[in-house]
Amino acid sequence: MSGSYERTALVDHLVIDGESIVLYEDRFVRLGPLATQLLTTTESPQTIDGLSEALTDAFGAPGKGDAEDVTRAAVAALVAQGVLREVKRD
Numbered sequence: 001m002s003g004s005y006e007r008t009a010l011v012d013h014l015v016i017d018g019e020s021i022v023l024y025e026d027r028f029v030r031l032g033p034l035a036t037q038l039l040t041t042t043e044s045p046q047t048i049d050g051l052s053e054a055l056t057d058a059f060g061a062p063g064k065g066d067a068e069d070v071t072r073a074a075v076a077a078l079v080a081q082g083v084l085r086e087v088k089r090d
Contacts (some may be wrong), residue, residue, distance in 0.1 A: 004045035004087045005075055022083060029083055032063065034059065034074055045087045048072055055086070 002082040012023040031039060034055065041054045052071040062070045078084040 004047050005042055005051065005079070005084045006045045006084055007039050007042045008085050015040075023081075029081055031083070035078060035083070038071075038074060038078060042084055048075065048086055051075065 008024075010022050010024055014021045014023075015036060018036060020031045020036040020039070022029045022031060022039065034077065037050060037055060037058050041051060045056070048068055048071055052068045055071055055074075056067050061067055075084060
């Protein structure tokens with residue numbers, strides 16, 4: 001996980017009180033505040049460093065662990081759910 005990440009194609013995205021529901025053609029996914037921030041930040045490709053900075057700006061530093069490690073774990077979970085995808089560098 002060293003490239004950039006962007007959100008996958010979605011049908012609709014409803015945000016309420018910082019959480020959201022993402023509608024895809026074949027399913028929907030409910031996201032908490034951190035994942036919602038990641039989704040909105042990845043309208044264009046972003047690196048882990050850039051995503052970590054965006055999360056720190058929005059929520060402050062994590063109580064435990066390194067911000068980049070926490071971001072990397074959150075991104076990996078969203079990739080596994082098909083919400084984000086890695087963009088290969090040329």
